[in-house]
Amino acid sequence: MKKTESPGVKLAKKTLFYVVATLLVMTWLLPLVIGVFTSLKSMDELMADPVMWRPPKVLHWENFVDTWNKAGMGRYIINTFIVTVPSVVGALLVSSLAAFALAFYRFKGSRFILITFVAGMLIPFQMLMIPVFRMSNAIGIDDSWAGVMLFHMAFQLGFCTFFMRNFMKQIPISQIEAPRIDGAGEFTIYSKIILPLSLPSLAALGVLEFTWIWNDLLWSLVLLRTDALKTVTLGLANMQGEFISRYNLTAAGSIIAALAPLAVFLFFQRWFIEGLTMGADKG
Amino acid sequence: MQSLRRRRLDFAPWAFLALPLAMYLVWVIVPIFESFAFAFTKRDSIIYGAVWVGLDNFKRLLGDGQFWLAIKNNFAWLLFFVLIPVPLGLLVAMLFNSGYKGDKLFKTLFYLPMTLSFTIIGTIWMWIYNPDFGALNTFLRSLGLGDIAVQWLGDRRYMTGALIAVGIWRQVPYVMILYLAGLQGVPPELVEASLIDGANAWQRFRRVILPLLMPATVVAVTISVIDSLRAFDIVYVMTNTKARAAEVLASYMYSSSFAFSDYGYGSAIAVVQFLITLVFILVYVNDVLKKEDAR
Numbered sequence: 001m002k003k004t005e006s007p008g009v010k011l012a013k014k015t016l017f018y019v020v021a022t023l024l025v026m027t028w029l030l031p032l033v034i035g036v037f038t039s040l041k042s043m044d045e046l047m048a049d050p051v052m053w054r055p056p057k058v059l060h061w062e063n064f065v066d067t068w069n070k071a072g073m074g075r076y077i078i079n080t081f082i083v084t085v086p087s088v089v090g091a092l093l094v095s096s097l098a099a100f101a102l103a104f105y106r107f108k109g110s111r112f113i114l115i116t117f118v119a120g121m122l123i124p125f126q127m128l129m130i131p132v133f134r135m136s137n138a139i140g141i142d143d144s145w146a147g148v149m150l151f152h153m154a155f156q157l158g159f160c161t162f163f164m165r166n167f168m169k170q171i172p173i174s175q176i177e178a179p180r181i182d183g184a185g186e187f188t189i190y191s192k193i194i195l196p197l198s199l200p201s202l203a204a205l206g207v208l209e210f211t212w213i214w215n216d217l218l219w220s221l222v223l224l225r226t227d228a229l230k231t232v233t234l235g236l237a238n239m240q241g242e243f244i245s246r247y248n249l250t251a252a253g254s255i256i257a258a259l260a261p262l263a264v265f266l267f268f269q270r271w272f273i274e275g276l277t278m279g280a281d282k283g
Numbered sequence: 284m285q286s287l288r289r290r291r292l293d294f295a296p297w298a299f300l301a302l303p304l305a306m307y308l309v310w311v312i313v314p315i316f317e318s319f320a321f322a323f324t325k326r327d328s329i330i331y332g333a334v335w336v337g338l339d340n341f342k343r344l345l346g347d348g349q350f351w352l353a354i355k356n357n358f359a360w361l362l363f364f365v366l367i368p369v370p371l372g373l374l375v376a377m378l379f380n381s382g383y384k385g386d387k388l389f390k391t392l393f394y395l396p397m398t399l400s401f402t403i404i405g406t407i408w409m410w411i412y413n414p415d416f417g418a419l420n421t422f423l424r425s426l427g428l429g430d431i432a433v434q435w436l437g438d439r440r441y442m443t444g445a446l447i448a449v450g451i452w453r454q455v456p457y458v459m460i461l462y463l464a465g466l467q468g469v470p471p472e473l474v475e476a477s478l479i480d481g482a483n484a485w486q487r488f489r490r491v492i493l494p495l496l497m498p499a500t501v502v503a504v505t506i507s508v509i510d511s512l513r514a515f516d517i518v519y520v521m522t523n524t525k526a527r528a529a530e531v532l533a534s535y536m537y538s539s540s541f542a543f544s545d546y547g548y549g550s551a552i553a554v555v556q557f558l559i560t561l562v563f564i565l566v567y568v569n570d571v572l573k574k575e576d577a578r
Contacts, residue, residue, distance in 0.1 A: 017381055021389045024375065028393055031452070034418055035407040050416040098303035105296035113300065115568055120311045122564045124513050126536040126553040130321060130546055131314035134329050154310030157303050186295040215400035217516050222541070233402040237520055240406060247410060254403040265398040269391060276460055 039063055039251035046248060063252040071242070073253050075228070076235035080214055080260075083145050083231055087152035088209045092202055094153060095160030099198075100190045102161065103168035104176055114165065121158030128155075129222050136223060143225045151223065152213050160205055163275065167201035168194060204271035211261040211272075232257040315557070321550035329546055340551035349527060350552065353535040356443045357512060357559075360531060363447050364454060364511035369503050372458025373496070377488075379459070380466050390463065394456045401453075405520030408449045412436050436521060439528030446517050446529055454510065458503045465499025466492075498574075505567045512560045532556040 034052045040063065041056040067073045102114050132151055133142060141147035175197065176189050184192075195202075217233040224230050230238070236257055239250050265272055322340055324333040344350045379390050396404065411418045412435035420432035435445040473491055515533035522529045530538070532552060540549030 014383060017378070017383050018385075021378060021386075024378070025389055025392045028452070028456075029395065030418075031404075031407050031411060032395060032399075034411065035403070038407075038410065046416075050421045052410065052416075052418040052421065094303050094306060097299045101296040101299035105292065107293065107296050110296070111572075113304070115572070116312070117307070118571055119564050119568050120307065122509050122560070122567060123311075123315065124533060124553065124556050124560050125515070126533050126549075127318045127557045128311065128314045129537070129553070130329055130540060130550055131317035132310060134317075135309070135314070137330055150306075151310055154306040157307050158311070161303065186291070186298075190299070211398055215402075217400065217402055217519070221519075233400045236400075236402045236406065240409075240520075247406075250406055254406055258399050258403055261398050261400075262395070265395075266391070273460055273464075276457070 035251050035254060038248055039255050041248055043246060043248055060248070063248050064256065067239075067249045067253040067256065071239050071249060071253055072227075072235065073232070073256050076230060076232040077256065077260075079145075079229060080231040080233075080257075083148050083152075083220075084210060084213045087149045087156070087213050088206055090149065090153040091156040091160050091209055092205055095157045096164055096195060096198065096202070097190070098157065098161040099164035099168055100194055102165045103171075104173070104194075114162070117158045117161045119158075120155075121162065125218055129218075133222055142223060143229065145229060147223045148219055148231075151219055152216070156209055156213070160209065163205055164198060164201050167198060171197055200271075203268070204275040207264055207268040207272045208275040210264050214261050318550050318553050318557070321547055322554045324547040324550075326546045327544045333547070336547065340548050343548065344551055344555065349530065349535065352528070353530045353532050353552075354555075356529065357514070357531045357556075359443055360447055360450065360511040360514050361508055363451060364507045365504055367451050368454040368458045368507055369500070372455050372503065373462050373500075375455065375459045376462035376466060380463060390459075394460060396453045397456045397460075399453075401516030402520050404449060404453060405517055408445075408452075409436065409521055412445055436526065439526075442522070442526055442529040446514075446521055449517055449521070450511070450514060454507060458507065461499050461503045461506070462496065465496045468498075469495045498570075501570050502567075505563050505570070508563045509560060509567070512556065512563070532559075 030053060037054070037056055038046065038052065040059045040061070042058070042060050045057060098113075098117070102110055136142040136147040136151075141150065171194065175193060179189055179193060180186075215233060216231070217237065220231045220234040221237075224234065227238075236250070236253055239253055321333070323335060323337060325336045325339070326333040375393065379386050379393070410416075414420055414432070414434045414437060417435075419435065423429065423432040433441055435441050469492055473495070513533060514531050515537065518529055518531055518534040519537070522534075533556060536549050536552040536556065539545045539552060
């Protein structure tokens with residue numbers, strides 16, 4: 001019963017789609033293209049020609065070497081890995097405990113706890129900054145990676161618990177009741193049955209959390225003072241001031257800083273998008 | 284035996300929740316209450332010497348022009364974050380959802396800005412906005428529009444608008460993703476059925492697709508509002524919070540606290556920002572609960 005279109009109309013529609021989509025994407029990504037071009041130009045070329053969207057005449061790869069060595073970008077990248085990876089793993093593991101409790105047990109207060117996690121993930125960071133700094137200072141973890149990692153783990157519990165609990169809810173309850181009758185302990189059921197079944201949601205979350213924590217600026221800003229500890233977003237923000245007249249280096253630094261989250265996004269795209277859209281598609 | 288098992292099942296959830304709840308309490312819940320308490324104090328150090336001043340900080344806010352400017356700017360962020368990214372994100376999602384070969388590549392490319400940190404985004408846009416050699420003014424001049432090639436980040440009149448534009452540039456792909464997910468829940472048969480009824484494209488969109496996308500719209504709007512109220516990184520990176528005309532609540536809280544060591548006052552600003560955001564958080568939570576009950 002489909003309304004039939006003439007081949008001419010079909011072709012016209014198809015062409016229109018490709019033209020509009022290509023123009024749209026090109027316009028939208030222009031700032032990124034400018035970033036890439038800038039990172040490969042010499043300062044002389046940048047000063048002589050203000051047309052930023054013109055490709056570089058000669059590719060100056062040495063900008064990347066300079067930013068890695070002179071601006072300490074190498075150090076910042078390593079620091080960011082050191083902070084990000086344990087934060088992600090910790091947030092996933094700890095939140096999987098809470099998600100398990102909220103998905104499989106009926107008990108008084110479970111709804112309230114779920115709401116607390118959901119609401120907490122949306123509050124403005126400004127509400128936490130001073131007390132978290134104060135508390136970190138009191139227990140001696142301010143200006144340390146541990147302080148930043150523990151904060152990320154704790155704060156990300158809100159989103160991770162919500163996300164994973166929704167995933168676990170789809171696991172049939174028989175999966176936990178059968179072993180329970182066989183006498184398996186609750187923790188065994190969690191670690192041996194539910195956790196392996198939840199691997200897809202752990203992967204989606206891991207990808208998303210990696211990007212978020214990697215890109216965090218605020219908490220490094222608040223909790224880290226020693227330059228040798230700083231993460232890449234903070235390093236870049238400082239670089240802006242220091243290399244203000246050499247913005248080809250800042251551009252190269254930005255690209256280096258973007259590589260890890262970009263790679264994660266491109267390789268694990270499906271999971272990434274699944275993670276972000278939770279809630280939008282369940283009517 | 285039965286009662287023993289019963290007791291084990293009563294105890295189990297709390298055993299699983301102990302560690303996550305403890306961490307959440309220490310780093311999130313307790314700090315919220317502490318910030319409330321700090322808002323009633325005067326303190327020039329985070330650690331020592333707080334003096335209880337009652338409502339003084341809030342009274343000071345009422346007469347503080349900078350605070351009202353931050354509120355006004357935040358309101359502009361909020362308004363434009365709903366008015367532009369939501370319809371535009373929907374439009375882009377509809378376009379990319381048309382099922383032609385290669386549409387996935389377009390989606391991926393369009394989404395890239397969302398994966399980058401605000402530091403990178405802010406840095407690039409600062410060059411684009413540079414009044415002398417920036418891409419925007421170079422482009423305007425090449426069109427003969429040199430008159431409107433202004434100091435985008437140097438003129439208090441344009442600053443906030445320039446920053447919001449960057450935020451929107453990053454938000455549209457996010458909203459697109461939310462709508463693409465929502466569109467998967469639109470059964471093609473329904474759309475075809477309305478075709479047979481002789482509905483034209485616009486009617487089909489308004490009467491069939493848009494209502495089915497309502498859940499996605501609720502999420503897109505509330506998340507965009509909350510993001511606009513949390514805006515900080517762009518302002519911090521692109522103005523270093525020195526351009527006071529562009530200050531929003533989040534950045535004004537930061538500069539009051541960490542630049543001027545006025546931590547009680549900063550906490551009062553945080554409390555105001557929190558209370559405004561809370562309204563929209565409750566909308567979101569309510570939406571979650573409704574979906575929960577519909578399960």
